[in-house]
Amino acid sequence: MVSLKTTLCGIELDNPLIPASGTFGFGYEFAEIYDINVLGSFSFKGTTKDARFGNPTPRIAECKKGLINSVGLQNPGVHKVLENELPKLKKCFFKPVMANVSGFSVEDYVYTVKMLDQEPQIGWFEVNVSCPNVHGGGMSFGTSPEAAAEVTRAVKTVTNKPVIVKLSPNVTDIVAIAKACEEAGADGISLINTLLGMKIDLKSKKPVIANKMGGFSGPAIKPVAIRMVYQVYEAVNIPIVGGGGVESAEDVIEMMLAGASAVQVGAANLVDPMACPKIIEDLPRVMEKYGIKDLKDIIGGAH
Amino acid sequence: MKDTIFTVLENKEIAKNTYEMVLMGDTDGIKCGQFVNLKIDGFYLRRPISVCYVEKNVLTIIYKVVGEGTEVMAKMEKGTEILTLTGLGNGYDVSKSGEKPLLVGGGAGVPPMYQLCCDLVAQGKKPSVILGFNTKDEVFYEKEFEALCGNVFITTVDGSQGIKGFVTDAFDKVDYTYFYTCGPEPMLKAVYNKSNTSGQFSFEERMGCGFGACMGCSCKTKYGNKRICKDGPVLEKEEIIW
Numbered sequence: 001m002v003s004l005k006t007t008l009c010g011i012e013l014d015n016p017l018i019p020a021s022g023t024f025g026f027g028y029e030f031a032e033i034y035d036i037n038v039l040g041s042f043s044f045k046g047t048t049k050d051a052r053f054g055n056p057t058p059r060i061a062e063c064k065k066g067l068i069n070s071v072g073l074q075n076p077g078v079h080k081v082l083e084n085e086l087p088k089l090k091k092c093f094f095k096p097v098m099a100n101v102s103g104f105s106v107e108d109y110v111y112t113v114k115m116l117d118q119e120p121q122i123g124w125f126e127v128n129v130s131c132p133n134v135h136g137g138g139m140s141f142g143t144s145p146e147a148a149a150e151v152t153r154a155v156k157t158v159t160n161k162p163v164i165v166k167l168s169p170n171v172t173d174i175v176a177i178a179k180a181c182e183e184a185g186a187d188g189i190s191l192i193n194t195l196l197g198m199k200i201d202l203k204s205k206k207p208v209i210a211n212k213m214g215g216f217s218g219p220a221i222k223p224v225a226i227r228m229v230y231q232v233y234e235a236v237n238i239p240i241v242g243g244g245g246v247e248s249a250e251d252v253i254e255m256m257l258a259g260a261s262a263v264q265v266g267a268a269n270l271v272d273p274m275a276c277p278k279i280i281e282d283l284p285r286v287m288e289k290y291g292i293k294d295l296k297d298i299i300g301g302a303h
Numbered sequence: 304m305k306d307t308i309f310t311v312l313e314n315k316e317i318a319k320n321t322y323e324m325v326l327m328g329d330t331d332g333i334k335c336g337q338f339v340n341l342k343i344d345g346f347y348l349r350r351p352i353s354v355c356y357v358e359k360n361v362l363t364i365i366y367k368v369v370g371e372g373t374e375v376m377a378k379m380e381k382g383t384e385i386l387t388l389t390g391l392g393n394g395y396d397v398s399k400s401g402e403k404p405l406l407v408g409g410g411a412g413v414p415p416m417y418q419l420c421c422d423l424v425a426q427g428k429k430p431s432v433i434l435g436f437n438t439k440d441e442v443f444y445e446k447e448f449e450a451l452c453g454n455v456f457i458t459t460v461d462g463s464q465g466i467k468g469f470v471t472d473a474f475d476k477v478d479y480t481y482f483y484t485c486g487p488e489p490m491l492k493a494v495y496n497k498s499n500t501s502g503q504f505s506f507e508e509r510m511g512c513g514f515g516a517c518m519g520c521s522c523k524t525k526y527g528n529k530r531i532c533k534d535g536p537v538l539e540k541e542e543i544i545w
Contacts, residue, residue, distance in 0.1 A: 022517065029515045029533070033304055045518075053521065053528055058509040060519035062348040069511060074518045074528065208509075218347055270512035271348060273388070274306060 002287045003294040004280070006040070008239055008262045009162035009187045011096055011123050013040035015283065016252060016295060017276050020243050020266035021046050021100035021126065021166075022071065026085040030269070031092035034277050040262060043098035043126050044081075044089065047116070049108045051077035061199040061208035066218020066245070067267060068197045070211045073102050078115045086119055096123025100166070106154045114158040123162070126241075127155055130168030130193035142168035142193075145180035152184035164188035164241060169221075169228055170196045178232040189232055190241035190264070192225045218267040219245040226258045233259025233300050249279050249286040256295060257302040304390050304514055305329065309362065311383040314376075318443040320368045321411075322377050325361060328387065333357045335418035336395035336483075336505060336537050339364065340513040342386040346372050349388065351513050351532070353485070353505070355414035356421065362389075365414040365443070391513050392536045395503055397422050401480025404428055405502075407470050407494055409435040409486025413444060415505060419483055420451050431477040432456070435470035435490065439463035471497040495545055504543060505536045 004015035019030075021043040030036050054074030061068040075081065089097065099122045103109035113125055129151055130142035141147040148165065155163055165181040167174060169192035178189050194215025199208045207213070225244025233240055242260025246252060247268040255263045268275040283295075292298055309328030317323045333339075333354055339362070340349035350372045356363040368377050379385075397419070404423055408416040413434050423430045431454035436442045438461045448455045456473040457465030466473050470486070471493045482502035484494045491504050508531040511519035515533030522529055524542040529535055 023512075025516045025518075033306070053523060054518065057520065057522070059521075060348075060509045060511045060517070062346065064347070066347055067511060069517065069519060071518045071521075074521055267347075270517050271342070272306070273304070273512070273514060273516070 002284045002292065003296070004283055006261055006296055006299070008241065009124060009164065011162070013262060015040045015280050016256065016260070016262045017280055018042055018098060018241065018262050018264045019269050019276055020264040021098075021128070022069075023266045023269040026089045027093050027097075028088050028091075030273055033273055036093050037095060038277050038280055039095075041095055041098050041123065042093070043100045043264065044085075045075050046073050046100045046102045046128055047075050047078050047081050047112060048073055048102050048104075049078055049111045051075065051080065056210040058208060058210055059214070061214065063197070063199055063216065063218070063220070065220035066216055067270070068199055068209055068214040068216050069194070070209045070214030072211070078112045082115065082119065086121070090121060097121055098124045098126050098164070100126045100128055102128045103151075106151055109151050110154050110158055113155045117159045117161065124164050124188070125155065125159060125161055126164045126166050126190055127151060128166045128193070130166055130170075142177070143171050145176045148177050149180040149184035152181045152186045156185040162187035164190045166190035166193055168193045169224055169244075174228050175231050175235045178236050182236045182238050186238060188239045188241060189236060190243070191232060192221070192228050192244045195221055195224065217245070219247055221245045222251060226254060229255060229258040229260050230302065233303065247275060247279075249282040252279060252283065253286060253290065253292065253298065256298050257300070259300040259303065261299050304388060305332070306386065306388050309385050309387045311379050311381055311385065312361070313381065314379050316377070317365070319440040321365060321441065321443055322368065323355075323363060323365050324376070324379070325363050326385065326387070327360055328362065330357050330360055330362050330389070332390045333362065334390075334394035335397070335422050336415055337390060337392045338513070338536065340388040340391055341376070343372050343375050345375065348511065349513060350376070351391070351510050353415040355417050357418060367411045388513060392532060393534065395419050395483055395505075395537050397426065399481055399501070399503075400428055400483075402428060403478060403480045404430045405477055405479035405482040406430055406432045407435075407482060407484040407486070408433075409470055409490040410437070410441065412484070412486030412490070412505065415485050416483070417444060417447060420448060424451050430454070431479060433458065433470045433473045433477070435459075435486065436464075437461065469493060474498070492545060495540065495543065498540070502540045503537050504540065506531050506538060507536070
């Protein structure tokens with residue numbers, strides 16, 4: 001028997017699989033087709049202080065081995081999330097859930113985290129300082145060590161739950177930002193968010209995405225994610241949630257070897273709603289193939 | 304929502320760049336006005352295609368070749384297996400049709416009208432149908448609709464078949480209690496303005512997942528934000544902001 005269990009900031013997970021925010025809603029769409037309690041956890045739809053419609057459509061552009069999205073943090077706002085979404089989530093998911101939070105000012109982050117902190121099912125906060133979609137928004141926090149640290153520090157004052165900071169890969173030095181977050185009190189680092197990309201339609205000769213640019217995700221970005229998880233693992237002592245292009249049990253193992261304690265699956269959920277349960281089911285076979293008995297043993301094994 | 308494998312039974316060009324594909328698989332629960340999402344080898348996202356006709360274990364779809372994905376589909380041979388998400392979208396509400404519903408389809412918006420027409424006829428309703436195309440070469444399913452109901456009008460923009468002009472140019476020939484429409488957005492808007500009853504509109508948008516998870520295809524309505532793939536693709540006239 002192999003063990004899939006892992007630990008993230010003191011909370012045990014049955015397995016390392018965590019569907020990434022923005023690809024899994026508040027869980028209940030997926031609960032229609034499988035028991036989502038097979039997951040380690042999931043990170044719910046990025047929540048902001050106020051309701052947001054997000055960016056104009058088209059917001060999606062298909063690419064080779066991935067897609068660009070420019071949803072722009074559409075969500076009903078923290079109050080409606082507490083009132084409508086979390087009660088529905090509670091009916092189909094019985095494990096600690098990861099609350100993904102975004103904001104456009106330090107005060108926004110603090111407000112949203114404070115509101116959500118009252119919800120016992122939230123196990124971790126995943127603070128998104130990296131969403132590349134919103135003009136003048138998340139981007140600015142995630143691209144500067146000082147700003148990322150400032151958000152981390154502020155959020156830590158209003159919750160005792162673990163705070164995991166989700167970083168943007170669209171930076172010169174990911175390590176400096178990860179270290180700044182750790183020094184500011186972050187309990188974990190999540191990476192990577194989407195890579196800023198663009199697709200141009202040859203018929204119209206214009207960008208496909210209404211907002212021109214968007215976040216590129218999917219299997220094409222996995223080597224970038226592996227590299228960044230590897231680099232950050234060398235530099236920090238807090239756990240890492242690794243993600244970016246993961247779509248198989250082999251990818252999960254690779255991400256953990258790079259240094260991830262838990263692994264996020266994003267775009268794959270959109271292409272195959274059964275992606276996560278399939279990976280979980282396949283993990284024991286692949287672990288045996290590579291002589292792995294306990295997943296915890298391989299975290300950072302490539303170093 | 305179900306993810307199952309369908310097998311191509313038939314795939315043929317029925318009008319210019321327009322293909323009819325007959326698929327065999329689990330059709331349980333598929334409703335008129337819904338769509339299926341097909342995984343095509345070599346492409347990352349699936350292809351959402353509307354349901355044209357469904358009977359036990361046999362699903363017919365009609366698609367227009369508009370890009371690389373549909374080009375690959377057009378070359379699929381009998382026996383090809385396609386991973387297919389079914390039961391997507393809300394579908395049409397046939398209970399509101401009244402006795403004389405009007406069905407208005409334009410181009411690639413014609414196919415969903417066919418299952419709808421079948422369902423309405425089965426309920427003893429007397430539908431009228433207006434089908435709009437650019438030109439004669441693109442016309443399809445005229446005979447299939449005529450076999451279902453007597454009142455079928457074809458419009459072509461260039462006048463090469465039927466009434467010259469747009470679908471709305473045929474409106475004064477029909478008497479209707481309610482309408483259902485699917486087609487390109489300018490056509491939907493024209494129907495919205497021309498119609499004098501309530502009705503339902505089926506929308507298109509670039510989608511990520513097709514089942515409500517990614518918020519890629521959201522739109523604003525009078526009753527709040529809706530996802531075309533999950534809360535739509537069918538919206539009621541009263542909720543559309545135009």
